[in-house]
Amino acid sequence: MKPEIFIKIVDKVILNFFSPQRRKDAKIKTSASLRLCGIFILFFSFSICFSQEDEIEKRIENTVENTESDVDYSTLIENLEYFKEQPLNINTASEGELKELFLLNSLQINNLINHIKTNGKLISLYELQSIDGFDNTTIMKILPYIKIDSCFILKLNFKNILSKGENQFLFRSQKIIEQQKGFTSITDSAYKVNPNSRYIGNPFRMYSRYRFKYNNQIDFGITAEKDAGEEFFRGTQKNGFDFYSAHLVFKNIGLIKTIAIGDYQIDFGQGLVLNSGFSVGKSSDAINIIKNPIGIKPYTGVDENVFFRGIATTLKYKKIKFSALFSNKKLDANIVTVDSSDFKPEVFSSLQQNGLHTIPNEISDKDAVNEIVYGTNITYEIKKMSVGITAINSLFSASLQKTLHSYNQFEFNGRNNFIMGSDYNFSFRNFMFSGEIARSENGGIAFLNSAIAAINQQVSFAFLQRNYQRNFQNLYGKAFGANTINANEKGTYSGIILNPLNNFNISAYYDIFSFPWLKYQVDAPSHGYDYFAQLEFIPSKKVNMYFYFKEKSKAMNIADYYIDYIENYCKQNYRYNISYRISRSLLLKNRAEYVVYKVQNEIKYGYLLSQDITYKSFKDRYSVSFRFALFDADDYDTRIYAYENDVLYSYSLPSYFYKGYRTYINLSYVLNRNLELWLRYARTTYANKNVIGNGLTEIEGNTKSEIKIQMRMKF
Secondary structure, eight states: OOHHHHHHHHHHHHHTTSOHHHHHHHTOOOOHHHHHHHHHHHHHHTOOOOOOOOHHHHHHHHHHTTOSSOOOOHHHHHHHHHHHHSOEETTTOOHHHHHTTSSSOHHHHHHHHHHHHHHOSOSOGGGGGGSTTOOHHHHHHHGGGEEOOOOOOOOOOHHHHHHHOEEEEEEEEEEESSOOGGGSOOOHHHHHHOGGGSOSSOSEEEEEEEEEEETTTEEEEEEEEEOTTOOSSBTTBTTSOSEEEEEEEEEEETTEEEEEEEEEEEEOTTSSSOBOSOOOOSOSSTTTTSOOOOEEEEOOOOOSSSSEEEEEEEEEETTEEEEEEEEEEEEOEEEEEEOTTTOOEEEEEEEOOSOOOOSHHHHHHTTOEEEEEEEEEEEEEETTEEEEEEEEEEEEEEEEOOOOOSTTTTSOOEEEEEEEEEEEEEEETTEEEEEEEEEETTSOEEEEEEEEEEOSSSEEEEEEEEEEOTTOOOSSOOOSOSSSSSSSEEEEEEEEEEOSSTTEEEEEEEEEEEESSOBTTBOSOEEEEEEEEEEEEOSSSSEEEEEEEEEEEEEEEEEETTEEEEEEEEEEEEEEEEEEEOSSSEEEEEEEEEEEEEETTEEEEEEEEEEEEEEEOTTSSEEEEEEEEEEEESSGGGOEEOOBOOSTTOOBOOEEOEEEEEEEEEEEEEEETTEEEEEEEEEEEESSOSEESOGGGOEESSEEEEEEEEEEEEO
16 A cells, blocks of 8 residues: 555544534644554554453453442552562462452362362462463463462561561642633632532642551551542641541451451452452453452552441451451531531431532531441351351441432431341362352342352353342442342343363353342333353463453333333443554554444444553663544443553543543653652543533533653652
């Protein structure tokens, strides 16, 4: 092909995103830089090259596409980043540490531990290939995070703590560059009429953290965060940051398996009674459905709702583990009535989950209700089986009385809720069975049962059945499911992974479910399904490609004149992802994704094309990550999620919809062994929008960009 013809094709692709009038108004031209980005898209989209996909990226993308609620991914990211820097010695790793990888299912962990007990410690990582369930794909995924080392263990004494402990301080600041409506000026008279029409603080979001770790036995940290629009060392925030968190955790000290003071997360069983941490559901790892409860772990995130504050401990004596927790924490809530004598809240209608305190209304809801939670877990373990009982009781200082609708009449209301459940887990040869049953104080029942099996190195499958009654009430559960809460759901899940050849991996699942009662925006009992199939090709450590197809169907309300009825929509995703590590320093990635959304006689479409370039210097002194992406999606229904490289311990997962292009560049530089710096700039330009966002986040114009800086000190 002649160069001039190729350039014309590039110009046509780029300008197709902008109507003639829009190009004239915005004065958009195909500059050399934009044309170069287009060349990257076209050239590499047709190249036949593959590479190993970043496991963090795939895990988060798969999870967010299968959940309808906000999830905090910081625990997953931080754990994997930590094990990258401090690989886990699998010869001495405990079951809990292997679970913290989030990359191995229960059967793989069980087989690994039994192999070491039976045959002794591994001599080489290549020995993993002889363990049932450890195919080439799994081994390649965990290699960056594990090692085989000498079994020397540091003693817990004051001298070693001072000399061998790891200290880390991190500071991050970020800002939307374009001016949002909430930060624009306003007259005093207008502000007096509506004080909620503007943010009270500055537009910077700031995050700071100090953490100390010693030999996975001591973990101490302090975290502080301020959101954009919140005040800082003035007004309502005279103490500086809006949110503070601290924890102190000791592990494996005599009978004490874990003790946590301050902020912590905790999960037991399969999550029906208690799971406050990150929980992986349906993903490309189609058989990873049995949860690996870690128990008590420190909380290091900035989500102001998904943790407990107080004290928790786990004691282990022979075959029995006993855990207890106590939490006393204030929550943001919408207050309805207060006591006329002492002005304390009596009734609130809902809990605020966003953690924002940027306008007077949000500040009035801050720390409005006190919550006390206490509970216990007792687990009995023998060689291949464990049985546990978990019970928790929660008490609010005011009564929760939700605005009554048909769909939510069975949800929790009141001050107190007691939940109790029992879970089991046992293995037999290459089979593992797990399940849990729970009952809330009002009599609602929920249960699930699951099984996974590794028939051989080529075939593994999984099965899960669940039934959550409509009146089961729990604010702290996070078990497997298709609903936003573990209630009003029945379902059956089947998954399989095939490894017909060393370089090929096929995974697929099918989940069929029903909702016996009404749901939000679904005014009748309904049903749905979700199925997924992926073919992955990994010819070597350097190359990777995969193609997947996914289809999901759920019910939604349809308004037709004076009659409302429900109709099932169908959303199909097609993705082709390739990448290639040209050298140790240079990695290229490409993606093409296509979405079809159907409801009644309406069909909507969306697509995304992206080019990623990552460069790391030979000694990892500095690195550069760059992406250019073109997208065209009709609306939010056809949105496409794509994980982006970000500064350390942070993540970006924008949803692409409407029409335009997005680019970002992420830079990191190691100044010396103790100091590392990051700079990130991201920008989205829309071809068919003159206003971005709404309300106080509204931006006049067709571009939205963000800058982020971060510093980390290790000492």
